[in-house]
Amino acid sequence: MRYTNLGRSGLKVSRLGLGTMNFGWQLGEDDSHAILDRALAEGINFVDTADMYGARDYEGTSEAYIGSWFARTGRRDEVVLATKVYQPMGDGPNDRGLSARHIVAACEASLRRLGTDRIDLYQMHHVDRGTPWEEIWQAMDVLVAQGKVLYVGSSNFAGWHLAGAQAAAIRRHSLGLVSEQLKYSLMTRHVELEVVPAAQALGIGLLPWSPLAQGVLSGALRKHREGAAGRTTSHTAARVLEHRELLERYEGLCDDLGLHPAVVALAWLLGRPGVTAPIVGPRTPDQLDLALVALETTLGDDAESRLNELFPPVGNGGPGPEAWAW
Incomplete structure (x- = not known):
């Protein structure tokens, strides 16, 4: 396993992060623990969750499963633990968002479920346009x-949100954001216009979520043709059918390279500027194997060129304003 700094911080994280959104929703406690066991055995030290992940509303099942794994194994200190705040965790008007009240209350609740005294990376799950940055940073500074x-991170922010958050943190003499968790894959490259260059300029590490486009880039067309289960959500199935011709060409390119489609998609992301660690969400321990292969895979210039033809960047490519202007 390779490790790198999380943004401009001194914190070392594995180049792959273990996403646990499936814990509680698709996986029970024992299966979730098995995936955690396998991830750490392979050197993955970065575990990402959120207070709202899990099978039942407002119960934080994913966090609870991670907490019970800590209690069983005693391996808390081996993990860089990340969770998130913003989504509703109750029916009340103050049970959501990024008010100081909710940030503090949500943090305390996450600590209880996780069975730990600290959160290594506390991420704002979305921008809260109704709360001033001064209030947000006041709460984070207290914690x-x-x-x-x-450390504090963000998720699903626009480039100007990153800049605004950092400016407010600097005024308070705070470290500010060290990471941004963003939707980024071959099929979703909009962030290259402004989010990626803003993060690079500010020393914010990028943590792509849905790196396989909800399974569409994992050989989904082949699985669909063969009747294999895969990630058989109606949304994924619809996207496979919608992009059938593109996926046929993509999977053909992967065959030419002799690589699994999931390996190609992850290897491409790992080579993108500013990317710290894609977040992968396996449903079985064995599904980690393909992600690990991607760590040792380097795509050549010809493969990169062919991928850009299949999945062209937005506009002229690269950051704005050059991407849309002369």
Whole structure:
């Protein structure tokens, strides 16, 4: 396993992150623990969750499963633990968002479910346009001062949100954001216009979620043709049919390269500027194998060129304003 700094921080994380959104929704506690066991055995030290992940509303099942795994194994100190705040965790008007009240309450609830005294990376799950940055950073600074949060990150922010958040943090003499978790894959390249260059300029590490486009880039067309289960959500099945011709060409390219489609998609992301660690969400321990192969795979210039032809960047490519202007 290779490790790298999380953004401009001194924190070392594995080049792959283990996403646990399936914990509680698609996987029971024992299966979730098995995946955690396998991930750490392979050197993955970065585990990502969120307070709202899980099978039942407002119960934080994914966090609870991770907490019970810590209690069973005693391996908390081996993990860089990331969770998120923003989504509704109750029916009340203050049970959501990024108000100081909700940030502090949500952090305390996450700590209880996770069975730990600290969150290594506390991520804002979405931008809250109704709460000023000064209030958000006040709450985060309190949690950092108490040792309950060590680093702060964001998710699903626009480039100008990253800039605004950092400017407010600087005014408070705070470290600010060290990471941005963003939707980024061969099929979703909009972030290259402004989010990626903003993050690079500000020293914010990129953590792509849905790196396989909800399974569409994992050989889904072949699985669909063969009747294999795959990620058989109606949404994924619809996208496979919608992009059939594109996926046929993509999977043909992967055959030419002698590589599994999931390996190609992850290897491409791992080679993108500013990317710290794609977040992968396996449903079985064995599904980690393909992700690990991607770590040792380098795509040549010809493969990169062919991928750009299949999945062209937005506009002229690269950051704005050059991507849309002369």
